[in-house]
Amino acid sequence: MVDKVPMTKGGFAKLQEELRWRQQEERPRIIDAIAEARSHGDLSENAEYHAAKEAQSHNEGRISEVEDYIARAEVIDVSKMSGDTIKFGATVKLVDEDTEEEKTYQIVGDQEADVKQGRISISSPISRAMIGKTVGDSIEVVAPGGSKAYEILDVNWS
Template identity: 75%
Template sequence: MDTAPMTANGYAQLKEELRWRQQEERPRIIEAISEARSHGDLSENAEYHAAKEAQSHNEGRIGELEDLISRAEVIDISKLSGTNVKFGATVTLADEDTDQEKIYQIVGDQEADVKAGRISISSPIARALIGKEEGDSIEVQAPGGAHGYEIVSVKYI
């Protein structure tokens, strides 16, 4: 069984989503199914079929969350330090072509959100960064071609 590395914040978000799906969403869907059943013929009842589909989706996600939580390897970033890039690092990169800076934190796969500056440990950029230090240059193979970046800073916050 593979472990799933994640930050304490990511773990807390998964636990909260699981609680919400089990304690709030599940009863709401059961109520919607019950309400739709009371309308009669189930074979032509769109509300019933929609509610059953929502139930299937919710139960599938609950199973997925329970699996992730059971395999979670929570890494406390506040206890990490050093100059090498590893899981949990917040890295400032400078694009070698445009000098534009980007800041990314390396997190677990299920926590990744590029718009929020969190990239997955398994992403091409993160894989290129792991083990590097401030001042190092990396080249990342992206769908649009290779991109070069210089590591400006590495922090653990």
């Protein structure tokens, strides 16, 4: 059985765009770079050739990876979700019970996670602690940096 990979519509669109870019723009650019480097003669000591081949290997590997994610994608339309219980796609406002610092996170797929933009992976310790909880609940998150306690202030689906 193939494991589905949950992601938002936006995350799926970004993966599709990355795949298009890698196949239609990056791949031909790398092929041209390899051809140019080959024209310089001896390949055994040609750093440009080896760098281009390495870039090609990296690009083709990422293409395979992105194709796999797209094939296994379970696209979830967050705009059609509602309720008070936290699950994939929810945007959750928390307050750190020690520092009173408020944070807002959206729970997204692993490929979409970007903490700086407030998007955390469904498989992260904080997401796993929040799933199934509601406003007013307290959670304890055991993370590499130590244990932290948060109170859930708000759940929304925007």
